[in-house]
Amino acid sequence: MFRSICGVIPASILLFSLHGLAQTTLSFENLDAFQDPGKTWKLAGAVMADINETGDLTVSKGTGILVNLPTEKDKGEDLYTKASFGDMDLELDFLMARGSNSGVYLQGMYEIQLLDSWGTAIPSAGDNGGIYERWDESQPEGMQGYQGYAPRQNASKAPGLWQNLKVSFRAPRFDANGKKIENARIISAVLNGVTIHENIALFGPTRGAMAEKEMSSGPVRIQGDHGAVAFRNIKITPYDNPAPVLDDITFDLYQGRYEAVPDFSQLTPARTGQMERLGANIRGAEEQFLIRYRGELEIKHEGQYIFNLSAPGGAGSLAVGTEQVIAAAAGNLSGEIQLTAGTYPVEILYAKVQDWIPAGIGLEVSGPGIRTVQLSDLSFSRASGPDPILVDPKERPVLRSFMDIPGGSRITHAVSVGSPYKVHYTYDMDFGDLVQVWRGDFLNATPMWNSRGDGSSRPMGSVTYTQQAALSFARLQDLQQPWPSDTLGSHFKVKGYKVLSDDHHLQFEYESYGVSVSDELEFLTEGEGVKRVIKTSSAGENTYLRLARNASIQNLGEGLFLIGDKAYYLRLDDSIQDLADLRSIDGSMELLIPALDNITYFLLF
Known part of the structure; x- marks a missing residue:
């Protein structure tokens, strides 16, 4: 049935790849x-x-x-x-x-x-x-x-x-x-x-x-x-095996809106014909229609084959031999099938119901030792979504947006700051913490500003994730107490941020546990990373700043720490090197420092 999948369908067209892998991993046992x-x-x-x-x-x-x-x-x-x-x-x-x-x-x-x-x-x-x-x-x-x-x-x-x-x-x-x-x-x-x-x-x-x-x-x-x-x-x-070939393609075009697979024996097509390559450039295929394609697929090498089908503005399906590889559905579709060498009859259906979206069909296949190859008209792959909306840090060094972090979390009050040194970061205003840094270009704001948008932007460079959503500043009874997972009991209050010596030199301010905190972030001019200076007033005993949390933190000596699987470095200022506390808790390691009047360290990546 087409009926359940003919609702709102994105206008953007995207073919995606799933390779049939015959991968070799070199052993370094010898x-x-x-x-x-x-x-x-x-x-x-x-x-x-x-x-x-x-x-x-x-x-x-x-x-x-x-x-x-x-x-x-x-x-x-x-x-x-x-x-x-x-x-x-x-x-x-x-x-x-x-x-x-x-x-x-x-x-x-x-x-x-x-x-x-x-x-x-x-x-x-x-x-x-x-x-x-x-x-x-x-x-x-x-x-x-x-x-x-x-x-x-x-x-x-x-x-x-x-x-x-x-x-x-x-x-x-x-x-x-x-x-x-x-x-x-x-x-x-x-x-x-x-x-x-x-x-x-x-x-x-x-x-x-x-x-x-x-x-x-x-x-x-x-x-x-x-x-x-x-x-x-x-x-x-x-990828050294010959690719499948789709030949002897015929089509039957039926005009009108189709929300279910019809009984073709009861229909007369408005147009029929042959084509050298699968496509939707057929006279009469403009607004709403159903096209039934049939052809012969030649498989030259036995193995598992993965098919990807795109049917913009409607729905599509694919049958190979006697098997339904992709059931009728909308969007970017995928299915796989085990095939031996030989020739198989193929049937592809494309029902277009949204008349304002250009017609087009995309079909690609990958298999054992076969790189993904497009079986449809090559012009289809050039179709794309909206032109990207890119943020130049020289023109707009600070952008507030949503920011999605791997693992499913979304930062709803993210402030991303870009520099002319090709180094950038995102700060989480809800927790007063630095969550990611990256090197390269700044931000893609297309998800935020295109059409109605979803409010998010995306880093365009090589991202290093530094923290998950949690306070960077907390009060503990002792060093055996787990770090708080939320702001409950901290009386956390955001005060905002201010611009210092340059447009990309910011100081964030908040209150937590009754303590006023200023968090200054400055880019290193050689593009090596970020300098962070945190100042507090009368923080009191058992109040700490968490500099890092990871499965692995190595103390390399002289205030230098290696975080994660050699992901980035933290270098502590000389004044606090002897005060750092490296603890193991809840299956992770944490690098803590007592909340002094002035804490300075460098994040190098």
């Missing part, structure tokens, strides 16, 4: 996945970088982490996988020593740069996440490098923190004679949750490639002669 690893490549159980010392990376015995430790005597060698890959997705975590340099070469030919680019405001192709330049020695000095691609923004973290890189890569294509007919391509690259490249053609090997001539497959190569670096969780998903 180095067997690599060809002849050099002496500088080692396995470790843990790794630690000194945020202040260039090139310093210390390791602990064990396995699970791949480490490169070049020395003055042994400069190191690049590391190559034994396996070769064509089209693939690559994901890995990496950790840079201060000032260090490395890179990942796809097929041994195309380098994604890995670099300590902490604090760099405007990245180049040679910075972290950049697609390195090609090189022509015949050109004059300073002009040899060309066709490098800088990341859209610098989403890098500080040295000693784990970073995440995801790359979707399409290998070059060659004809039967070995002539290249299509360039290699970076479909997307995502650094620390931020898309830094999309649809980048690679016209040839980058500098330092393992060969001059491109090839259809090659190893993953990790640069090993430029500095200390660590890796973990390297996952490779190859």
Whole structure:
């Protein structure tokens, strides 16, 4: 039945991807996945970088982490996988020593740069996440490098923190004679949750490639002669199986509003025909209609297949062979089915009931060793929602909005502050606490300002979450008492905020437990993080400020603490280093400090 799903349907069109994965996770119990690893490549159980010392990376015995430790005597060698890959997705975590340099070469030919680019405001192709330049020695000095691609923004973290890189890569294509007919391509690259490249053609090997001539497959190569670096969780998903093909497509168009699947034997279509590719560009398919598509789906490799169907302005369904893979429903739909090699009859229904929304249908499929491929008209994927409404911190450095935090919580009185140093934060006025910081671009306010909006904005950079909704300032009977989960009994009262030396230099003010608190946040001008100064008046005994709560907090000495799974640092001012209290309670660790007249610390990420 269509009836129950033909209500208000979003006008925006979104195809989504669910891959049929045949993923390879490299084991770091040994180095067997690599060809002849050099002496500088080692396995470790843990790794630690000194945020202040260039090139310093210390390791602990064990396995699970791949480490490169070049020395003055042994400069190191690049590391190559034994396996070769064509089209693939690559994901890995990496950790840079201060000032260090490395890179990942796809097929041994195309380098994604890995670099300590902490604090760099405007990245180049040679910075972290950049697609390195090609090189022509015949050109004059300073002009040899060309066709490098800088990341859209610098989403890098500080040295000693784990970073995440995801790359979707399409290998070059060659004809039967070995002539290249299509360039290699970076479909997307995502650094620390931020898309830094999309649809980048690679016209040839980058500098330092393992060969001059491109090839259809090659190893993953990790640069090993430029500095200390660590890796973990390297996952490779190859896409080397032929994609399904949808052929012999016919359509029957029935005009009018259809809220249930009809008995087609009792209907006469207003229009029939054939099409080379699934689409809704049919004369008469403008306002309300039902289209019944039929075709033949060729499956060349046995496995589990996932289909995604979009039917804007109405509802859709999909049947493959004798099975209903996607039942009639609205929006972005998904279904999966186990198929053997062969040819299957396909039926797709598209009932459009909202006449003000343009007609269009999208169908895509993924399977074992098969990247998501679009079976419908390629123009459909270019349809999108409203143009994004982006906030420039130079024009509007402070924005009040709702802010959604992972885990389902929504901050209803969030104040987000942006800086020209590409570092930003969100403050929770309901609890007087700093909840997230990020590096890169500022805010996307489309959810807030488009149409009626939902009042929320979204960070556009690499986000580090610092706290969950809870008071940062509390009174405890003793250090065995759990931190309060709400403001009950605190007499918490918001006083607002004021602007200090710059538009992005704010001081928040509130009362809690009868104490007046001022909370000043200032950006570090080198883009390394945020300075926080909290002042109280007559706080009294057993009153504390909670600086951090996490599953792991490590005291690195001299007032420096490493929070979480190497997520960010806290550096305490010299005046309070000896007063910090690190406690374990309710399965988490908390870093507390007595509520003094002046508490200063730095959040570095």
